[in-house]
Amino acid sequence: MTEHTAARQPLLTGYRMVVALVTFAAVVTEIATLAERGSFKAANFFSYFTIEANSFAVVVLILSALSPRPGRAVVMLRGASTLYMAVTGIAFSVLLSGIKDAEFTAVPWDNVVLHYLTPIAVVLDWFIDLPSVRIAYRDALVWLAVPIAYAAYSLIRGPIVHWYPYPFLDPGQHSAAEIAITIAALVVLAAALIWIVIRFTGREVRR
Secondary structure, three states: OOHHHHHHHHHHHHHHHHHHHHHHHHHHHHHHHHHHHOOOOHHHHOOOHHHHHHHHHHHHHHHHHOOOOOOHHHHHHHHHHHHHHHHHHHHHHHHHOOOOOOOOOOOHHHHHHHHHHHHHHHHHHHHHOOOOOOOOHHHHHHHHHHHHHHHHHHHHHHHHHOOOOOHHHOOOOOOHHHHHHHHHHHHHHHHHHHHHHHOOOOHHHHO
């Protein structure tokens, strides 16, 4: 760890803890609000990629805050979280933000936190504190397993429970070809984002 990094570590720790707490509060508020309305269904709620990615981000942010000298395992988790939050923010902005009466979030400020604030904050955290551990692109591609598995899970579970988390995955609203193209586009986007995320890792090692 360089002197510069050591000096800013308390600020990074505080930043990560604040973002984690705000994100956690947003998720809990969603659960409490839906439960109060009598519409909370745990299986459906936790089947939103937004909720999964944000919940994962909370854990990784706290872990990062408590790891001033992170090893490769923590760095890989940070990278994965950065990717998932970037995909969450971009996918929502491009595919979902214009949909009226959508039930992606029960409370307006939660929507801002989960779809905009936390994705931006997590991506900024990565580039503010770039890992000195070098990550090869072929190793980082393992991060794609989660969004691919999520798409498969949603498409398999959908016809069983007659519910889909997002319109672009719903065969009742889009053809199989359209769904396949959207998923493929998101995978390509994620692969490109991985390259950007790991591009500057390991600078201290190389230097």
